[in-house]
Amino acid sequence: MGAKVAVLPIVGMIMAECAQAGRMIAGKAAMSNGMSSFVFVLYSNTIASIILLPSSLIFHRPQERPPLNLSIVFGFFLLGLFGCLGQSFGYAGINLSSPALGTAMLNTVPGLTFVLAVIFRMEKVDCRSYSTLAKSMGTIISMGGAFVVTYYKGPLLLKALPSASNSSHQVLSQHSNWVLGGSLLAVDCTMASSWLIVQALILKKYPAKLIAVFFYFFFSTVLTSIVCLVMVKDPSAWSLKSNTRLVSVLFSGILGHAFQVGVTTWCLQKTGPVFVSVFAPLGIVITATASVVFFGDALNLGIVIGAVIIASGFYAVIWGKAQEATKKVEDEESFGPASSSQKVPLLQNRSNVDA
Template sequence: MGTLLPFVGMVMVILAQVSSMVITKAAMSNGVNKYVLIVYSNALSSLVLLPCSFIFHRSVHLPSTSSNLYRLIFLLALIGCVGQLCGYAGIQYSSPATATAMLNLVPAFTFILAIIFRMEQLEWRSTSSQAKFLGTVISITGAFVVTFYKGPIILSTQSLVVLPHQLLFSPQLNWVLGGLLLAAEAFINSAWYIIQTLVLKKFPAVLTVMFYLCFFNAILSTIYSLFLVKDPSAWKLRPDIGLVAILYSAIVAITFRISLCSWCLWKAGPLYVSMFKPLAIIFAAVMGIVFLGDVLCLGSVIGAIIIVTGFYAVLWGKAKEEKMGEESGVESLESSSQKVPLLQNRIED
């Protein structure tokens, strides 16, 4: 039972994420403006998260307004806003399956950024560093395959929901543009995760931080959307797939998914949670084919396999590194306990 609940929880997290992508893609294909979707989703998310943060973090005191925490959160929101824009546009021009495949680039890009900012050192003699470096190269190679090689169609079906797909360029150019935007989103998300780690170390109330992020995101996205959305009627909410996408994104994809994922992190740890990410590719491919009439191409399958291989290589390297750190910590504790009889006696007791 101890492992069953986190397993079910992570499957639900992945389903919430993928289904939100599929519904968002359906809404944009149906003519809903992506900028409007971003604004309304963030605004509604902040409204939902506000009472949640009070309920679950009522004992946590907010930092003073002079604290640099708010500046970090605003920077995080700014980066997240750009990432959201790339993500929505990438899904619009490609597919949810491609989007989920590209998300597996995040560990590789995080590793690169950690080296650039000297948060991590690359030790060529260490097998963990070699695995992470090799996994990074493999993941990026897979991303190139997904983006630039579509290949023949290997699976397609009649869409259950007929949606008019709007193309910006030719289908092939759209696919490349979508892949590049999704790769950019993965890179931006990597920077976002690094800054988020700094924020949560200072203020570990996840839902409160997410409220501020969504609130700032809503403000920022409103500002640029007012310039980019020329048609005033695009802002009107109608009882259609667009409204469903906004509600689903705010309630399920953000509030529910983040809360459940945080619980799974607490119960099973980050390594366990990370292992479920490639599962999203399968869910996204199936849901995209069934509900959106997407096609599964050979290039997407090959690229996804390569990306997942690199993903697990980076994950293995990170796990090995953490294990070595724990072992060295135990060794240092044992050596110090030999020097301090009192500590040794307490350990033996």
């Protein structure tokens, strides 16, 4: 039974990463069709909110819902703020570069999350420990890889398929700005790491997962609405008459937001923010392939080199977490048999142990 429980978060995160990669591709398709990135975020968040409101009320019965207080509501607002900023910067970065660069940059999230977890004392730091050294070095290596994918594009490795070299590819090429796009994506990754930390802290006090996710999308929708009213002046940017825009928004709202964030939140409560963040590299292959096939985005050497460097740091962080989990089990066994409630899955984050 324990092995089954440990496998479920892994399966969940694989599905969530696939949905997130699809969301990036859908966003690129809508923006290449002339849709504003801010409007795309607004529509997607609105759809997710509409889906999650009845779902959360059905899943969490009234007697099971923890009471709301000002501190919890402010935490939900922070989640919405980080989500609004992250999505706005992220889609703008993807529009200026490519979904492949977007998923490559997401590999910095484990390192950034580890740094924030240390700051908020959710991760134990022992400079004499090999696991701490591995996580620290992995973080530094990941940051270096992020600089490579952002500032070094390199020679072309893989061209688009002939069928993909159409007018949409020409539109995307005209708006390509690699360095600026990478910088905006770096801000998105920082917001994503902050979101994971705040979400983990909130779930310790308010474990009703779907309600927490609903409030996140609700506040994100409100904040994005304000941004849209200020930033988007062209009425045509709001239109959903195009099938490409409509399908992209529906996919993003249903699978890329409601499903992906819901599953991620469940895994976050079960395992902690660092475990969730280490699945970021999974989307690289999916998104890079789709970018070349469907959008005509070229695959450059800089993405490959940077992704390899970031992945090396990513696996260093995983190794460090695995060593900590092994040591914890050994310590528990040395003090006698532990109860089932004390046993945690591999790579369990310390925040859940202290909860």
